[in-house]
Amino acid sequence: MSKCEQCIVREFSSLKALNKDELVKLAECKTSRLVKKGEIIFEEGENVNGIFCVKDGVCKLTKLSPNGKDHIVKLVTKGELLGQRSMISDEPVNLSAVALEDMQVCFIPKSEIMGFFDKNNQFSMNVMRTICGDLKEADSQMVNMAQKTVKERLAETLLYLQDTFGKNEDGSLKIQLTRDELASMIGTATESCIRLLSDFNKLGLIELKGKKITLKNIAQLKKMI
Amino acid sequence: MSKCEQCIVREFSSLKALNKDELVKLAECKTSRLVKKGEIIFEEGENVNGIFCVKDGVCKLTKLSPNGKDHIVKLVTKGELLGQRSMISDEPVNLSAVALEDMQVCFIPKSEIMGFFDKNNQFSMNVMRTICGDLKEADSQMVNMAQKTVKERLAETLLYLQDTFGKNEDGSLKIQLTRDELASMIGTATESCIRLLSDFNKLGLIELKGKKITLKNIAQLKKMI
DNA sequence: AGTAAAATATGATATATATCATAGAAATGA
DNA sequence: TCATTTCTATGATATATATCATATTTTACT
Numbered sequence: 001m002s003k004c005e006q007c008i009v010r011e012f013s014s015l016k017a018l019n020k021d022e023l024v025k026l027a028e029c030k031t032s033r034l035v036k037k038g039e040i041i042f043e044e045g046e047n048v049n050g051i052f053c054v055k056d057g058v059c060k061l062t063k064l065s066p067n068g069k070d071h072i073v074k075l076v077t078k079g080e081l082l083g084q085r086s087m088i089s090d091e092p093v094n095l096s097a098v099a100l101e102d103m104q105v106c107f108i109p110k111s112e113i114m115g116f117f118d119k120n121n122q123f124s125m126n127v128m129r130t131i132c133g134d135l136k137e138a139d140s141q142m143v144n145m146a147q148k149t150v151k152e153r154l155a156e157t158l159l160y161l162q163d164t165f166g167k168n169e170d171g172s173l174k175i176q177l178t179r180d181e182l183a184s185m186i187g188t189a190t191e192s193c194i195r196l197l198s199d200f201n202k203l204g205l206i207e208l209k210g211k212k213i214t215l216k217n218i219a220q221l222k223k224m225i
Numbered sequence: 226m227s228k229c230e231q232c233i234v235r236e237f238s239s240l241k242a243l244n245k246d247e248l249v250k251l252a253e254c255k256t257s258r259l260v261k262k263g264e265i266i267f268e269e270g271e272n273v274n275g276i277f278c279v280k281d282g283v284c285k286l287t288k289l290s291p292n293g294k295d296h297i298v299k300l301v302t303k304g305e306l307l308g309q310r311s312m313i314s315d316e317p318v319n320l321s322a323v324a325l326e327d328m329q330v331c332f333i334p335k336s337e338i339m340g341f342f343d344k345n346n347q348f349s350m351n352v353m354r355t356i357c358g359d360l361k362e363a364d365s366q367m368v369n370m371a372q373k374t375v376k377e378r379l380a381e382t383l384l385y386l387q388d389t390f391g392k393n394e395d396g397s398l399k400i401q402l403t404r405d406e407l408a409s410m411i412g413t414a415t416e417s418c419i420r421l422l423s424d425f426n427k428l429g430l431i432e433l434k435g436k437k438i439t440l441k442n443i444a445q446l447k448k449m450i
Numbered sequence: 451a452g453t454a455a456a457a458t459a460t461g462a463t464a465t466a467t468a469t470c471a472t473a474g475a476a477a478t479g480a
Numbered sequence: 481t482c483a484t485t486t487c488t489a490t491g492a493t494a495t496a497t498a499t500c501a502t503a504t505t506t507t508a509c510t
Contacts, residue, residue, distance in 0.1 A: 138363035145370035146412025187371025
């Protein structure tokens with residue numbers, strides 16, 4: 001069983017507040033797991049009873065709408081935690097988590113984490129701040145969905161993807177989403193998403209090569225938001 | 226200065242975890258304030274440096290979209306707290322709060338609340354659970370905005386308003402929103418909102434008398450969601 | 451009470467976006 | 481390597497919703 005002390009998740013997440021003893025305890029009770037691209041980590045309505053640490057890879061958090069379409073609420077990448085909200089509320093998870101790439105995740109049972117809440121105030125505050133950040137972001141997204149056009153949301157999302165996940169040597173977006181997934185992030189029909197990408201391409205804002213997307217005119221894309 | 230011990234906010238909010246001593250301290254440092262309908266409690270971008278307890282009345286939390294339209298993110302009513310997210314994140318507020326009715330609110334400075342976080346674990350957990358609830362709700366609203374039609378959102382919002390704020394003796398919704406406000410809750414143009422209300426009226430789902438709205442066919446409204 | 455301002459209502463029209471249909475390209479698997 | 485499925489692309493069309501215009505009603509003000 002690998003140690004938690006040098007783990008990337010520990011560096012970047014709320015877990016950075018844990019001391020050496022706590023980390024040793026953590027390493028003992030955690031379970032590691034490889035998740036293949038496309039695999040489900042947990043599904044809406046499940047009882048998870050713990051949190052996941054994303055050590056490597058990216059996953060999407062989705063919510064099923066009554067119309068049968070999935071909506072991508074958030075992307076979660078290495079260094080982040082998964083399932084905090086549901087653990088604290090003591091409820092089933094309200095979102096599904098599906099790997100977008102091969103992933104490495106660790107699972108920490110609820111009992112262990114709840115102990116940290118009691119004894120380590122800094123840890124509690126870190127978790128609280130993370131969730132507050134998520135809330136602020138969710139409010140902002142809600143307004144985006146309600147008030148912005150699909151075109152604006154597409155531009156914004158493309159910029160976000162490049163900012164957050166970077167680009168390959170050829171300049172294309174590092175993170176590989178299908179058109180369908182991109183559409184379900186911005187909240188539109190797949191065909192509309194494809195059509196707009198095609199428009200952006202013709203306008204020289206982006207370049208499409210197969211499923212690779214390269215942002216060509218960042219300034220103009222920013223102006224569209 | 227009135228006591229906090231019997232206050233409605235204390236009964237229903239995270240503050241219920243506070244003990245007698247803490248409540249006495251609270252009563253000493255809080256400031257009370259009457260807010261008239263339409264008055265601004267705080268505005269997006271302000272530094273609030275504390276939280277508000279809503280003792281009476283209802284306010285809307287709004288966010289300005291780049292297109293110049295306000296979007297109502299949430300309604301907050303008596304017994305609830307205001308400004309927790311921003312206080313914890315130690316950031317300016319991301320939403321504006323405007324009274325929809327005459328209100329009575331108390332302000333508690335940040336220093337006081339932060340003390341409770343350190344010493345009272347139950348209080349921390351209560352706040353955390355509240356914010357987690359807000360996050361779950363925000364995620365759900367985000368998906369609603371992205372995936373549901375305006376008609377569905379109107380039906381859902383009307384049911385929500387009756388559930389949450391109740392009805393008058395004549396059966397009409399107790400909370401009085403302008404059509405404009407209703408539109409900015411569901412994320413549509415004012416005219417579209419008015420038109421759909423008119424449609425619902427003709428279908429016998431609701432009844433309109435002046436600006437009063439009475440839900441007539443709850444079952445059918447629920448089916449629409 | 452009377453007037454100005456705001457809110458509600460409704461029609462006409464424009465526009466964005468969804469849906470349906472079809473075809474080609476790319477990925478996957480035996 | 482070929483076949484089957486999934487993904488991308490684009491046209492044609494339908495539909496929901498926004499926008500503009502105007503009238504009526506309600507509210508607020510002095």
